[in-house]
Amino acid sequence: MNETRNHADDLDWDDAQWCQLYLLGELSPEQSERFERRIGESPEIAEQLLSHSDLLLAIAPEIAGVSHRPIAARNRTQTFAMVAIAASLMAVVTAGWYQRQRRSEELLIARAWVETFSDDPVDSRDVVVTLDESLVDTDGEHFDWMFVAVSIGDSLVQPTTDQRERESFNEG
Amino acid sequence: MTRPTTPEEPTPNQPTQSLKKINDDDWRADFREAFRSVESGLRRFLSTRLAQPSDVDDCLQSVFLTMEQDGQSVAAVSRRAWLFRVAANHSALHWRRKAVGEKALTKRSSTEHIEDDPAARMIETETKDRLRACIEQLPGNYRDVIRLRIDENLNFEQIADRLDIPLGTALTWMRRATQRLRRELEPEQDHDNKD
Numbered sequence: 013m014n015e016t017r018n019h020a021d022d023l024d025w026d027d028a029q030w031c032q033l034y035l036l037g038e039l040s041p042e043q044s045e046r047f048e049r050r051i052g053e054s055p056e057i058a059e060q061l062l063s064h065s066d067l068l069l070a071i072a073p074e075i076a077g078v079s080h081r082p083i084a085a086r087n088r089t090q091t092f093a094m095v096a097i098a099a100s101l102m103a104v105v106t107a108g109w110y111q112r113q114r115r116s117e118e119l120l121i122a123r124a125w126v127e128t129f130s131d132d133p134v135d136s137r138d139v140v141v142t143l144d145e146s147l148v149d150t151d152g153e154h155f156d157w158m159f160v161a162v163s164i165g166d167s168l169v170q171p172t173t174d175q176r177e178r179e180s181f182n183e184g
Numbered sequence: 185m186t187r188p189t190t191p192e193e194p195t196p197n198q199p200t201q202s203l204k205k206i207n208d209d210d211w212r213a214d215f216r217e218a219f220r221s222v223e224s225g226l227r228r229f230l231s232t233r234l235a236q237p238s239d240v241d242d243c244l245q246s247v248f249l250t251m252e253q254d255g256q257s258v259a260a261v262s263r264r265a266w267l268f269r270v271a272a273n274h275s276a277l278h279w280r281r282k283a284v285g286e287k288a289l290t291k292r293s294s295t296e297h298i299e300d301d302p303a304a305r306m307i308e309t310e311t312k313d314r315l316r317a318c319i320e321q322l323p324g325n326y327r328d329v330i331r332l333r334i335d336e337n338l339n340f341e342q343i344a345d346r347l348d349i350p351l352g353t354a355l356t357w358m359r360r361a362t363q364r365l366r367r368e369l370e371p372e373q374d375h376d377n378k379d
Contacts (some may be wrong), residue, residue: 028363033340037221038340051232052232055232066269069265071334072261074319
């Protein structure tokens with residue numbers, strides 16, 4: 013409760029504002045007492061208070077569910093995810109290149125793809141990748157780097173079940 | 185009013201409490217504080233709906249019991265609002281019992297009729313959808329204030345500081361935001377009354 017608000021502040025408040033601040037616990041004790049007297053004296057005020065109660069009860073869960081991450085921050089996160097994906101891809105492709113010495117073309121394509129997501133040079137050592145060997149066709153001629161990238165991207169972007177459970181628990 | 189006895193306080197000899205139990209105690213203590221802070225207002229609110237002081241006392245006690253039983257899921261910011269809604273429901277239940285006889289309604293909770301009615305659930309869902317859309321369409325500054333107050337539970341002085349705006353501006357934005365949202369919940373009202 014805000015104990016410091018000056019009484020002069022409430023001179024131009026309408027009934028809706030009184031109801032709202034009372035329900036949010038933002039009135040001083042003296043203001044609360046004055047408003048509670050009005051509730052008892054006026055069924056109209058009582059009804060308006062109930063209406064505002066319903067409004068607050070309806071809004072609260074919806075507001076809590078609205079994403080409120082700043083757009084800039086969200087973009088930074090997305091950019092980081094994309095760079096991580098790209099760096100992972102580069103690590104995979106580079107590993108394949110060292111192994112087989114025949115993938116210079118794929119490596120060039122992958123590096124170009126990486127650089128579209130960041131102005132900074134991306135080093136394959138920046139990101140630790142647990143590579144699913146089954147994704148790399150070591151016997152075939154073609155190294156499907158885009159398929160690997162998408163697979164790794166999914167694992168980076170999508171939260172695990174444990175993460176989701178933790179987030180759900182924290183939100184609850 | 186005679187309040188029900190509080191749950192047993194833990195003693196040092198009791199087994200180690202689980203985290204859940206500790207959390208239970210936290211929300212109960214906070215909710216009781218919210219109840220205490222609006223008890224006078226609840227009493228006056230109920231007095232506008234019930235003629236007899238003894239009925240007001242009974243309803244107030246029912247509100248307290250409902251809070252103890254069902255209050256855990258209520259967000260901190262809307263606890264006072266929830267108490268007034270529950271008080272209204274209990275006063276309505278009081279009159280229904282008088283009208284149709286107490287026996288038929290003894291086992292029905294004050295909210296049961298809403299939960300059991302598919303049409304009411306459908307309307308509630310539609311209202312929530314409309315409300316959610318309306319929140320998304322609010323101007324950014326309105327949405328910021330309402331989110332900071334309701335989701336982050338900052339008071340208006342803190343919101344004014346955070347957004348670097350005068351306190352009166354924060355209050356005005358909140359009022360205008362809620363006016364718009366209120367219209368979504370009350371479509372029968374005059375929508376031509378612009379902000």
